[in-house]
Amino acid sequence: MRNILVVEDSPLVLKILEHLFRQEPRLQPLFCASLGEAQVLLETSASLFFAAIVDLNLPDAPDGEIVDLVLHYHLPCIVLSGSYNEQRRDELLLKGVVDYVLKESQHSYEFAFRLLHRLERNSQVKILVAEDSEATRHFIRRVLSPHQYQIIDAEDGNEALRILHEQPDIDLFLVDHSMPGISGFDLVKLLRQKMKRHELIILGLSADAKGSLSAKFIKHGADDFLRKPFCPEELNCRVMSTLERRDMLHALKQAALFDSLTGLYNRRAFYEQGEQLFLQAQRGGQPLSVAMLDLDLFKAINDEYGHASGDTALVGFARCLREALPDTLLGRLGGEEFALVSHLDGPGLAAGLDQLRATCAQLRYAAGAPPLSFSAGIYHGAPDDLESLLHQADIRLYQAKRSGRGRTLHN
Incomplete structure (x- = not known):
């Protein structure tokens, strides 16, 4: 739960913000209508707040005094304003506010909430700035720091390369075109050649007036380009939009690989990963075990206790499965059917599943529901073909269910 200080005196704006906060269970607003109320709250409880959304013009603070108060307590500050003043906007951004949002439409307020969500993620984002001008590096740091990014400086391309080698977890690289030593363009x-776009975002910078330079940067691997001098708001928007695109692509990739309910590999990804394991085992001449697992009487759980309880049972089972067999390829093939590939032999894997069975019996997924149980079939042998071994395991699963459920059969 994140506590958000909201300082706003307009009943209409408050109504809109309250509506948006109701859709955000992880964000808890505390509303104030004046500078005086906010001052009392911050003096006693500033450490409890994650960020603040403030109106620039309050009855007892008509000249933006609320911004200075919030920044004094080192809180990320999103400013709302009913009128646009470009000079005032730049002053506020350089003073250290997160952003300056006009009260124009529903979209404006939704943008403020996008900023809050980015602030939550930004503390894990590392940005490397490669720029030979100390003044420009200082300017970029001043603009980006309020967004809670981790910012690292490099004075030239060679230092940037060293830092990227030492810290491969850097997310975004801001690089000037013209630097001593290796140029920004050659660096990109x-x-x-080594890092794909999802591994490192690159934004090119240059004061060169040539219009073709931006296209040249992007064609050779940069994700975006900024021409100097740029305004603080433009830099913030470009950085945020590239990070959001990367996060969206990551989410799409996750959705393509993982079951949305349990977090295990889905059927397609399980078979793809399984084939890779089989190829490795074949090259090494090592046998593998596969298993098919099925929750017992799962339809009855859904029918008698509801689908929400069925989902809880699936999630709990998947969590226990990961904990019991951490070094095993696991997948949910659909419904209550799971599969795995392991380097354990048949008896070893059966012992692991017996321990899992004891753990599952203690799971609580619905009031008054019976202990959660599963049946399993294991086949251990030469890794000739994944589908064939899974078929053999499925035969043993079927035999386990026919012989009374709640047991594991293996060859």
Whole structure:
């Protein structure tokens, strides 16, 4: 839960914000209508707040005094304003506010909430700035720091390469075109030979007036380009939009690989990963075990206790399965059917599943529901073909269910 300080005196704006906060269970607003109320709250409880959304013009603070108060307590500050003033906007951004949002439409307030969500994630985002101008590096740091990013500086391309080698978890690279030693343009070409776009976001910078330079940067691997001098708001928007695109692509990739309910590999990804394991085992001349697992009487759980309880049972079972067999390829093939590939032999894997069975019996997934049980079939042998071994395991699963459920059969 994140506590958000909201300082706003307009009943209409408060109504809109309250509506949006109701859709965000992880964000808990505390509303104030004046500078005085906010001052009392911050003096006693500033450490409890994650960020603040404030109106620039309050009855007892008509000249933005609330911004200075919030920044004094080192809180990320999102400013709402009913009128646009470009000079005031730049002053506020350089003063250290997260952003300056006009009260224009529903979209404006939704943008403020996008900023809150980014602030939650930004503390894990590392940005490397490669720029030979100390003044420009300082400017970029001043603009980006309020967004809670981890910012690292490099004075030239060679230092940037060293830092990227030492810290491979850097998310975004801001690089100037013209630097001593290796140029930013050559650096982008070099990096893209080693790192894909989802591994490192690159934003090119240049004061060169040539319009073709931005296209040249992007064609050789940069994700975006900024021409200097740029305003603080433009830099923030470009950085945020590239990070959001990366996060969206990551989410799409996750959705393509993992079952949305249990977090295990889905059927397609399980078979793809399984085939890779089989190829490795074949090259090494090692046997593998596969198993098919099925929750017992799962339809009765859904019918008698509801689908929400059935989902709880599936989630709990998947969690226990991961804990019991951490070094095993696991997948949910559909419904209550699961599969795995393991380097354990048949008896060893059966022993692991027996321990899992005891753990599952203690799971609580619905009031008054019987202990959760599963049946399993295991086949251990030469890794000739994944589908064939899973078929053999499925035959043993069927035999286990016919012989009374709640047991494991193996060859």
